[in-house]
Amino acid sequence: EAQVTQNPRYLITVTGKKLTVTCSQNMNHEYMSWYRQDPGLGLRQIYYSMNVEVTDKGDVPEGYKVSRKEKRNFPLILESPSPNQTSLYFCASSFRTGIAFFGQGTRLTVV
Amino acid sequence: GESVGLHLPTLSVQEGDNSIINCAYSNSASDYFIWYKQESGKGPQFIIDIRSNMDKRQGQRVTVLLNKTVKHLSLQIAATQPGDSAVYFCAEKNLLGNEKLTFGTGTRLTIIP
Numbered sequence: 001e002a003q004v005t006q007n008p009r010y011l012i013t014v015t016g017k018k019l020t021v022t023c024s025q026n027m028n029h030e031y032m033s034w035y036r037q038d039p040g041l042g043l044r045q046i047y048y049s050m051n052v053e054v055t056d057k058g059d060v061p062e063g064y065k066v067s068r069k070e071k072r073n074f075p076l077i078l079e080s081p082s083p084n085q086t087s088l089y090f091c092a093s094s095f096r097t098g099i100a101f102f103g104q105g106t107r108l109t110v111v
Numbered sequence: 112g113e114s115v116g117l118h119l120p121t122l123s124v125q126e127g128d129n130s131i132i133n134c135a136y137s138n139s140a141s142d143y144f145i146w147y148k149q150e151s152g153k154g155p156q157f158i159i160d161i162r163s164n165m166d167k168r169q170g171q172r173v174t175v176l177l178n179k180t181v182k183h184l185s186l187q188i189a190a191t192q193p194g195d196s197a198v199y200f201c202a203e204k205n206l207l208g209n210e211k212l213t214f215g216t217g218t219r220l221t222i223i224p
Binding site: 004031033040041042044045048050090092094096100102103104105 | 145147152155156157202210211212213214215216217
């Protein structure tokens with residue numbers, strides 16, 4: 001089954017404790033991206049990757065890092081999480097100019 | 112800057128009626144538009160898309176209309192069902208750009224039984 005898989009689905013952490021949210025897709029898509037979703041603000045892009053080893057900032061990259069060492073994986077790293085990073089996070093993947101498929105989301109709470 | 116907005120944040124429709132969800136965009140360079148449906152606890156799901164060289168596209172019970180003159184698109188859902196209750200997002204991008212999707216803030220559609 002074609003899918004984008006994120007883990008974990010839910011995470012509660014403390015300020016400053018590094019965490020990684022994993023994202024994996026099985027559709028051989030070149031393009032992957034991370035979004036955060038906040039009430040009243042919709043989905044905003046954090047980082048994206050056009051292919052392996054090619055990443056770039058989206059609209060709200062501050063406080064986040066990503067890596068793309070393999071085509072299927074695109075982890076999101078929060079080196080020192082802060083409460084303003086409490087949000088719902090989505091990973092998406094697509095072929096070039098194709099439809100983006102989204103994961104189920106990761107609800108992160110930073111206390 | 113770029114923005115994609117929705118006219119109405121909430122919409123309630125009687126089951127069986129048709130619904131129309133509107134979306135305005137501001138980036139005239141956008142040439143590809145997508146409607147997504149997001150159910151509670153799930154990620155956005157693709158519904159229908161349209162390219163800027165078209166002004167109408169139909170799917171199963173859904174139709175997207177694009178008016179480039181006024182930078183407006185709409186999603187029409189025919190014969191609504193309870194399963195249509197969700198938040199609907201429009202998104203836009205430039206096919207020659209960096210693949211970034213710019214999303215609207217969403218409209219919550221509630222189908223009244």
